[in-house]
Amino acid sequence: MNEQHVRIDDLDLIAQAQRGDVQAFNGLVLRYQTAMYNLAFRLLDDADLAADVTQDAFIAAFQHLSQFRGSNFRAWLARILTNTCYDALRRRRRAPTSLEAIAAGRADSADQPALVSDAEESPEQFAMRQALSKAIQDCLNQLPLSFRTVAIMSDVQEYSYDEIALALNISLGTVKSRLSRARQKLRDCLRAVQELFPSAYRLSEQKDQTP
Amino acid sequence: MTSRMPDEIELLSAYLDNALPARQREALEARLADSAELRAQLDDLRAVRAMLRSTPVLQPPRDFRLDPSKHARVTWWSRLGALRLTGAVSAAAALLLIALGLLLGNAPSAPAQPVALQATDPSASTPVSLQAVDVPTLTPTVVAPAVAPPLMAPFAVTAPPEIGLLMATEDAPSDMAEMVSRTLPTAAAAAEPTPQADLSVLSAEMTLPPLARLAIIVGAVLLIVGGVLFLIATFQRRP
Numbered sequence: 001m002n003e004q005h006v007r008i009d010d011l012d013l014i015a016q017a018q019r020g021d022v023q024a025f026n027g028l029v030l031r032y033q034t035a036m037y038n039l040a041f042r043l044l045d046d047a048d049l050a051a052d053v054t055q056d057a058f059i060a061a062f063q064h065l066s067q068f069r070g071s072n073f074r075a076w077l078a079r080i081l082t083n084t085c086y087d088a089l090r091r092r093r094r095a096p097t098s099l100e101a102i103a104a105g106r107a108d109s110a111d112q113p114a115l116v117s118d119a120e121e122s123p124e125q126f127a128m129r130q131a132l133s134k135a136i137q138d139c140l141n142q143l144p145l146s147f148r149t150v151a152i153m154s155d156v157q158e159y160s161y162d163e164i165a166l167a168l169n170i171s172l173g174t175v176k177s178r179l180s181r182a183r184q185k186l187r188d189c190l191r192a193v194q195e196l197f198p199s200a201y202r203l204s205e206q207k208d209q210t211p
Numbered sequence: 212m213t214s215r216m217p218d219e220i221e222l223l224s225a226y227l228d229n230a231l232p233a234r235q236r237e238a239l240e241a242r243l244a245d246s247a248e249l250r251a252q253l254d255d256l257r258a259v260r261a262m263l264r265s266t267p268v269l270q271p272p273r274d275f276r277l278d279p280s281k282h283a284r285v286t287w288w289s290r291l292g293a294l295r296l297t298g299a300v301s302a303a304a305a306l307l308l309i310a311l312g313l314l315l316g317n318a319p320s321a322p323a324q325p326v327a328l329q330a331t332d333p334s335a336s337t338p339v340s341l342q343a344v345d346v347p348t349l350t351p352t353v354v355a356p357a358v359a360p361p362l363m364a365p366f367a368v369t370a371p372p373e374i375g376l377l378m379a380t381e382d383a384p385s386d387m388a389e390m391v392s393r394t395l396p397t398a399a400a401a402a403e404p405t406p407q408a409d410l411s412v413l414s415a416e417m418t419l420p421p422l423a424r425l426a427i428i429v430g431a432v433l434l435i436v437g438g439v440l441f442l443i444a445t446f447q448r449r450p
Contacts, residue, residue, distance in 0.1 A: 204255050
């Protein structure tokens with residue numbers, strides 16, 4: 001999971017795309033679009049907005065590709081995407097509709113349209129998986145944005161600490177402390193709804209010992 | 212515990228990700244062996260991480276590949292090529308107009324047909340070729356306007372590309388139209404101060420040799436082509 005997200009053919013495609021080759025860049029888009037869309041969706045909890053933001057981020061990435069000097073394309077893309085997400089969140093905050101109203105409007109499961117039922121699971125299992133997914137998203141939504149970003153990158157998308165530090169332009173120490181704070185808050189939030197979880201995910205009953 | 216030191220949860224969290232330096236890891240493992248409470252905390256963090264990892268990967272609702280026709284990058288060399296072509300076309304137009312000036316200068320001033328050229332011609336914005344065709348005769352002093360466009364053209368070629376070409380290809384056709392129809396006296400005066408260069412002079416008559424007429428038409432067409440090329444080069448989507 002901590003493999004360097006640079007592949008030799010990535011570098012080839014990047015070099016071609018840097019010379020203006022859109023098709024080569026589209027090869028990179030195909031490779032990373034699912035990961036980027038999921039990162040945007042978890043950050044924004046809004047399927048449509050996440051799609052728009054992902055598209056914008058890829059366009060921005062193509063336009064600024066000459067600035068990519070590093071070796072980790074995934075982290076570089078994630079930096080552009082998270083910044084695009086932050087801009088979208090700022091715009092949404094300024095919009096007249098409150099976040100609560102938006103959340104209430106999407107109280108049904110329609111906010112995760114792509115969650116597909118597994119042929120082998122029973123309707124009950126599918127319902128539980130949906131409820132769990134929603135509970136996790138709700139707890140993520142309650143985190144301060146900077147904690148949420150680190151938690152999603154580390155624990156949902158399995159970025160290494162180094163990659164997160166690179167993508168968010170923060171120190172390794174900051175990654176560690178934000179992640180531990182995020183996990184504590186998530187633990188407290190999830191504990192409140194843990195009857196949803198399979199036993200493997202059961203949290204201890206003890207009350208929060210940390211401030 | 213000071214604020215500079217990572218707190219216990221932070222140590223546990225990093226330990227979970229195998230991100231502790233060896234000494235810290237060993238110290239923590241020793242304490243974990245002693246403390247059931249610490250182990251329970253570690254288990255909780257592990258459960259949280261496992262739950263987050265269990266979240267399904269969502270299928271993107273659409274394909275985010277870029278449309279090559281919209282995002283084709285205009286590279287600096289292709290832009291330069293277009294500009295070079297524009298410059299060449301404009302220079303050719305300038306040469307033709309210089310040739311016209313020489314032809315007119317040597318032309319015998321045998322009067323032929325009356326001039327249609329009016330200072331107040333409402334079609335001032337019409338490309339110069341149209342007017343030029345309609346204007347077979349000019350006064351002898353009108354030699355100056357034929358010289359004036361070449362005076363503009365060298366400026367266009369030597370000026371900084373963006374500005375110079377704009378002048379040469381975008382403004383020049385209308386400039387010429389104006390020069391022929393309205394601002395002629397001014398242009399003539401600027402090129403070579405002539406006391407007679409006024410509107411009454413314009414309505415006088417003179418012959419325009421057929422070669423000169425052809426040169427005007429071709430020169431104007433080239434200027435228009437140059438202008439279109441320049442506009443294409445300018446308004447192509449920038450990266």
